[in-house]
Amino acid sequence: MTVRVRFAPSPTGYLHIGGARTALFNWLYARHTGGTFVLRIEDTDTARNTQEAVDVILDGLRWLGLDWDEGPESGSATEAGKGSFGPYFQSQRMAIYRKRVEELKAKDLAYEHEGAVKFRMPREPILIPDQVVGDVTRELTDREQADPDFVIVRSDGQPVFHLTNVVDDLEMQITHVIRGEDHLSNTAKHIALFRAFGAEPPKYAHIPLILNIDGSKMSKRDTGASMTNYIEEGYAPEAVVNYLFLLGWSPKGNREIVPLPEVVDMFDLPQILRHNARLDLTKPQWMHAEYVRAMSQERFNDLAIRALKKSGLDMSPYSADYIHAAMATCKEKGKLFSELAGFAGFYFTETVEFDPEAAKKDFVPANKPPLQKLREVYATVNPFDAATLESTLKNCAKELGVKAGVLIHPTRLACTGKTIGPSLYHLLEVLGRERVLARLDRAISQMS
RNA sequence: GGCGCGUUCGUCUAUCGGUUAGGACACGGCCCUCUCAAGGCUGAAAGACGGGUUCGAUUCCCGUACGCGCUACCA
Secondary structure, eight states, X not given: XXXXXXXXXOOSSSOBHHHHHHHHHHHHHHHHHTOEEEEOBOOOOGGGXXXXXXXXXXXXXXXXXXXXXXXXXXXXXXXXXXXXXXXOBGGGOHHHXXXXXXXXXXXXXXXXXXXXXXXXOOSSOEEEEETTTEEEEEOOOHHHHHOOOEEEEOTTSOBOHHHHHHHHHHHTTOOEEEEEGGGTTTHHHHHHHHHHTTOOOXXXXXXXXXXXXXXXXXXXXXXXXXXXXXXXXXXXXXXXXXXHHTSSOOOSSSOOSOOHHHHHHHOOSTTSOOSOEEOOTHHHXXXXXXXXXXXXXXXXXXXXXXXXXXXXOOOTTSOHHHHHHHHHTTGGGOOOGGGHXXXXXXXXXXXXXXXXXXXXXXXXXXXXXXXXXXXXXHHHOSSOXXXXXXXXXXXXXXXXXXXXXXXXXXXXXXXXXXXXXXXXXXXXXXXXXXXXXXXXXHHHHTOO
């Protein structure tokens, strides 16, 4: 039996971080077993289903690198998609649900009630064998004691989640349902439905939820709840993936940064932890820095330049060589890509704004003569490269009888406007003599 | 209220009944240093509580507390 798993999100307008992890675990299991990963859009909730809402999900999954073997190829519900078990939008499957409801009615396992259709739920407790949680016996709640049957088609003719979900899993021959623990209690209903159709239920694996750092449940607005957050903050996708597979699952040997192919190799359902996790953004930030330092300069440039343009910097006046040289001084810092414009924006403007606080401290009259001297030396030094600039600056400080910092700090501020940034000498080399001298002149003029 | 699931440092986790309860992130200190990082060394930091079972429990069982989920003609 070949494994078929699915991720079945509802297009609510955002991709929840927990949903992303659910998708990732499904994907990992499919890749681990050589099975098929299906993407199905559960858009029966008429009200707020838009193509944009579907695109948010597709884009999020693509950004994470989670490719699906079957499912939609665009946000359009009417487009065919790939795979032979379509359509993959529930809104396009109404005839199938109708047929299945008729089947239940014919077996007298469903009946009309006040315009709706209700399913005859067994009265006995149902055993849910779960690959993560173990065997769970669902007793009837007090309300279910009174009336165990539940609605499968609303009085307006719309089929409800429990029905569509089960019918699709059945029709699409899903073998393993890996989903959030919020569905665990409802699984009894789903198992009953499968049996009513005369089918064997799939294997279930309910994975714990992701909560806020304080243990409260995450809502749309909470920081880090939405995948969009990570995309816009400029995380490396592989860092987010790494963070997610380490939430609730861990490989042997205290490993933190693990290449995805190895995870695919090791991943399995029973090792998934059974308690909820709390989202702590400091960890993925660290992972981001790790991945950024390890990635190729080419990939870094690509991501960085995209982020810089997005933040509104006009890069067009600058040559590719200049831009690449500038980015090479930033990679080791491991900043989020959204922070790059603030960190390295000085490379791409000819009017540096000085940090007022720092200017007050560094652009003092006492620093003027030393900086003028350095300016003189830098006007003729050759070659204008990092090593030479460093030794030159240090010699200059020695001759003046001052500490190197007396030159370093005002120079950094003059050239970048900030007190933090890339390595000073490397940044000077990239800027080039002309810009450096101009910026020093401008700073010197402010020092009297 | 009922039903279900869970509970190891602040956070993510390791521990297949016997450990000085380990690692990572974050945090503190020191070193390095052109800023910020990185790196090296180092510090503080945990078994929710109460009962059992056992020679011995973080580990197995029960209860309590707390958290989360479900309890819809939402998904």
